[in-house]
Amino acid sequence: MLVHSKSGRWAAWGLFGLLFLPLFALPLLVVVAASFSTHWSGAFPSGPTTENYAAAVRGESLQALTTSLVTAVAASLLALAVGTWAALAAATLKKRGKRLMDALFMLPVAVPSVVVGLAVLVAFSRPPVLLNGTGSIVVLAHTVLVTAFAHQSVSAAIVRLDPAYEQAAASLGARPAYVLWRVELPLLLPSLTAAAGLCFALSMGELSATMMLYPPDWMPLPVRIFTATDRGSLFTGSAVAVVLMAATLLVLLAVSRVRTRASYR
């Protein structure tokens, strides 16, 4: 802590509360409050009711939750595989090659995601690879969008990985594939799970590219929230949003538990 006096510390906490609460916590609290309301015309919402939640966990909403979870799990696993592979390959390249790889993977992040959505839509709307109208086009777009983060996070971990481990393993007679499987990947596991968690969270919340692509039978939760609020069902939308938050946080919590068990140093 930079602040040493007791009163100074209280002041710092006060300032933090003043800035943090309105900026970060309040909007979320408003959504939670709205999810329990029947209508909201004065300073406080009226209610409370659990009817919005009853609607949020059945029928179309439940299906959207499943769709979101399946999409996010599939996209983050794909992104993790592709990103890790690319990061491992890039580690053997020279500086210029590494930069090129980094730039290539960051491209979908730098480009607005609506554009990525449109690009994927145009590219896969015709044979030979006709994905338009299927759920896999959503998974594909999400994978393209989140791979950058998997690649970045694993690349950073590989740089920190002491080459002495790989060399010790090789000197003991281990083939490169054996070294990768038994030494490098286990040592990278904490970063891999962190990357998976990040990709999952990003995919769960993706809206703009998804809007360009989603077929009627593959509507993820953010789209459901958007359409609900767009139709004026603000309180049902809020309840669905809270379900989305809770589901994402639960999965991240589970992932973080794997991470703590996987960190050795």
Added chain:
Amino acid sequence: MSGIRFDGVSVAYGGNTVLDSLDLTVEPGEVMALLGPSGSGKTTALRAVAGFVRPVGGRVLIGDRDVTALPPHKRGIGMVVQQYALFPHMRVEDNVAFGLKAQKAPRAEIPGRVAEALEMTGMAAYAGRYPRELSGGQQQRVAIARALAIRPGVLLLDEPLSALDAQLRSGMLAELARLHRELPDVSILYVTHDQVEALTLADRIAVMDRAGLQDCGTPQELYRAPRTEFTASFVGNANLLPVTVAEDGAVFEGRALTLDRGRAAPGSTATLCVRPHLLGLGAGPNALSGTIAEVQWRGSTHRLYVDVGGHRVKADLPELRETPALGDRVTLHFEPRDAVLLGAGVSDG
């Protein structure tokens, strides 16, 4: 049994030569120390044997096999590095078993060989621990056990003791010497910048400096009769004095000294090397008189710095009853057989 041979091995990084055509043979079962300051090329030489650097010229042979183009995992070496590099996610026994599993040793054999290697390094009681639960010295023993478990013909040790404190280091030195007695067939290449480690452990020492081999010989040879000034000053302490070679010895600052000039040509300039502990205080043969510049008490010895004719001479003497004071005039002397002439012109006579 397999030795190691460097056959004109050169290594360069981006035009910068870090090892310049090294020729050196480690006999089967021999302990060869590569001794030199940092940047002398000694670690590069070891890494060329391990396969982690690709020479730009020359060949590396292990036994009779040219391994220059082989990847590290096909070379049949054991290696221990300064930072141990134990796999942090594996228990001690799994670390030691790693090489055996990687090389697909028969499954039934593995536990026995792991136990044997751990027994040999005194780590059998720690088989179930993780590396982070061990001290530095224990980690080093596990690293050695891991390298020995695969029964390598060649063991490469890269500054294995430099991360340990002084007391542990001398204990581990004795351990390494014992291990080598138990495994007389293993050739050991031992990289160090510490002359005590090299003198204690090595059958022969290769002295390296500025990317090349300066000198090579048994510790006794290098200590008693170094061939270069670099060897003289790097292996043990040395007084190096400029002299002119004479018929029956040498002349230092106008003083005639008697010593065996060997094949040095009379009249040529040379460097006289005499070890500080071989100098005596008081009159005697080859007397050097001068004034005391500094006195250091080192417990069992006194180190005197004496200015003789503009040169500072170091003398290590058994603890003195009466310590000379700064500025006192004293006389040092040495036996003719205790001095060596370096870098003189050679005569045919």
